[in-house]
Amino acid sequence: MGRITEAACIALIATLPLAGGTAWAGGTVGADQLADGAVTYRAIAPNSIANSKIVDGAVTDAKLGFGAVTSPKIADGAVSDAKISGPISGFKIGRHGHDGADIVSGTIDAARLPVGTAPGTVAAGDHTHADLMKKPAGLIVVAPAGGDFTSPLDALNAITDASAEKPYLVKIMPGTYDLGLATLVMKEYVDVEGAGELVTRLRGSAADAGVVAGASHAELRNLTVEASGAEGNIVGIFSASAAPRLTHITVHAEGGKNAYGIYNLLASPLISDVTVTAEGSGATFGIFSLHSSPLVRNSSITAGTGVSSYYSGTTTVEGSTVAGSLATLYTGTGAATSVANTRLQGGSPVTNGIVKCVGTYDGSFEPVTCR
Numbered sequence: 001m002g003r004i005t006e007a008a009c010i011a012l013i014a015t016l017p018l019a020g021g022t023a024w025a026g027g028t029v030g031a032d033q034l035a036d037g038a039v040t041y042r043a044i045a046p047n048s049i050a051n052s053k054i055v056d057g058a059v060t061d062a063k064l065g066f067g068a069v070t071s072p073k074i075a076d077g078a079v080s081d082a083k084i085s086g087p088i089s090g091f092k093i094g095r096h097g098h099d100g101a102d103i104v105s106g107t108i109d110a111a112r113l114p115v116g117t118a119p120g121t122v123a124a125g126d127h128t129h130a131d132l133m134k135k136p137a138g139l140i141v142v143a144p145a146g147g148d149f150t151s152p153l154d155a156l157n158a159i160t161d162a163s164a165e166k167p168y169l170v171k172i173m174p175g176t177y178d179l180g181l182a183t184l185v186m187k188e189y190v191d192v193e194g195a196g197e198l199v200t201r202l203r204g205s206a207a208d209a210g211v212v213a214g215a216s217h218a219e220l221r222n223l224t225v226e227a228s229g230a231e232g233n234i235v236g237i238f239s240a241s242a243a244p245r246l247t248h249i250t251v252h253a254e255g256g257k258n259a260y261g262i263y264n265l266l267a268s269p270l271i272s273d274v275t276v277t278a279e280g281s282g283a284t285f286g287i288f289s290l291h292s293s294p295l296v297r298n299s300s301i302t303a304g305t306g307v308s309s310y311y312s313g314t315t316t317v318e319g320s321t322v323a324g325s326l327a328t329l330y331t332g333t334g335a336a337t338s339v340a341n342t343r344l345q346g347g348s349p350v351t352n353g354i355v356k357c358v359g360t361y362d363g364s365f366e367p368v369t370c371r
Contacts, residue, residue, distance in 0.1 A: 138166065143173035152177055152184050152192070152202065162189040164217070169193060172200050172223060179204035179211060186215035186244065194223025197250045197275075201225075207232025207256065214244030214269060224250040227259075234280070235260045239267035239292075251276045258283045261303065264292035268313075271296045278303035286322070289315055289335075296320055306346070309335035309353070317342050329370065331355050337370075344368050 114121045141147035142155045149155040155170045162168050167189040174195045183206045186192060192212075194200030200223040204211035211227045212220060214237060227236040234256035237246060246262070246269055253259040261276035262269075264287070271287065271294055278284040285308050286301035287294060293313040299320045301307060306322035309315040310332040321343045322328045329349040331337040336354040345363040349355060349370045357370035 138168045140168060140170045141173065142170060142177070144175045147173060153179060153182055156184060156187060156190065156192075159187060159190055162187055164189055167191070171195075172202075174199035176201040176203055179206070181206050183209045183211065183213050183238075185213045186218045186220065188215050188217045190215075191219045191221070192223075193219075193221050196222055197224050197248060203228075205229035205234070208235060208238075210235035210238030210263065212237045214239035214242050214246065214267070216243045219245035219247060220249060221245075221247045222249075225252070227251075227253040228255050230255055232256055233258045233260060235263045236276070236278075237261070238263045238265075239269050240265040241267060243268040243270070245270045245272070246274055247272045249274045253278045253280075253284075255280045256282065258285070259303075260285045260288050261301070262287045262294075264289040264294050266290070267292045267294070269294050272298055274299040276301045276303070286324070287315070289313060305330050306344075307337070308332075309337050311335055314338060316340075321345065329355065339370060344370075 135141075140149065140155050140158070142149050142152050144150060149158070152170065152172055159168050159170075168191070170190060170192045172192065172194045177200075179202060182204065184192070184202060184204075194202075202211055202223060203226045205228055207229060211225050214220065220237070225236045227234045234253050236251040236253040237249075239262075244267075251261045251274065253261045259278040259280040259282065261278045262271065262274075263285075267289075269292075274296075276286045276299065278286055284304040286303035286306045287296060288308045290310050291312045292309075292315070294315055296307070296315070296317045297319055300323075301320065302323040304324060304326045306324035306328045307315060307317060308330040311334050314336040315331075315338070317329075317337070317339045319341050323345040324347045327347040327350045328344040329337055329339065329351070331349075331351040331353040333352045337351070337356070339355070339357045339360055341359040342357075343363065344360055349357075349368075351371065355370045357368065360368040360370060362368050
């Protein structure tokens with residue numbers, strides 16, 4: 001018997017009946033005529049199965065192994081929006097991000113956004129901030145970051161409508177605020193409050209005018225004032241023709257021709273719970289008053305001359321400690337000083353005016369006579 005060629009075999013097979021007794025018709029094979037695994041990828045020539053030979057729905061998820069379709073097998077643009085039905089879950093996309101240009105109107109359905117207050121959620125469209133604490137009217141915050149201003153000077157300058165009916169509070173948060181050669185000029189009906197003498201510091205070197213200038217109907221409290229420099233008279237707090245309240249303040253003045261902790265000119269300040277020190281190579285004064293009548297309570301004053309009064313006015317010191325290396329008290333002609341329940345430590349009182357002392361004593365708790 002002669003040899004049968006490959007072509008003859010194919011022709012013969014084409015005439016043979018298949019399983020179930022059905023022969024190939026027109027060279028086609030139905031899916032039910034092929035046993036599972038009968039046709040492998042090795043039996044299919046590259047590019048022999050075109051898209052036109054695959055009916056819609058013929059290739060299902062179940063017929064594709066996991067990971068069988070990789071990126072190189074998908075031509076650019078082959079997967080269009082029309083070929084994607086249903087949502088694409090996050091794990092099928094992988095971690096990624098979008099900027100504003102990627103999101104057009106209507107692409108994010110509000111129903112798909114989780115609403116709530118927990119992390120990862122968004123607020124409801126009809127929500128309000130009614131329950132959140134609002135900044136009180138009349139409050140201006142100064143802070144190195146996060147406040148209304150970073151400079152106390154700018155905060156005070158921004159207030160132009162303060163009055164008895166519309167007072168302000170300038171709250172200075174913890175930090176050291178260097179004013180340089182400028183003076184923080186207080187305004188009537190505007191209180192200036194620090195966060196505490198140990199944490200809020202106003203620092204400057206303005207000659208004569210002071211680091212802070214006081215004003216009537218206004219209080220300076222809960223902070224430290226530091227004045228230092230080499231030129232002119234160095235002044236911590238200066239009050240002229242005013243009656244400010246100075247409470248819970250630490251004042252330190254150093255250097256210059258002379259150093260003054262608190263300088264009063266035609267002023268009547270209330271000085272309560274204040275610590276004042278002044279030092280330097282020139283004359284130093286804790287509280288210095290010209291034609292003024294300050295009231296000093298529960299305070300500590302230390303300088304070459306502790307408390308000085310000149311020309312006119314009455315200085316009153318109650319329940320305080322006054323230390324002076326030259327003189328604890330100096331009262332000039334025409335001025336008066338009244339002292340009660342106060343320690344006078346250091347130099348003896350010097351007076352050319354009127355001095356009255358009740359319950360005064362020295363560092364050893366021995367009685368002190370002021371005259």
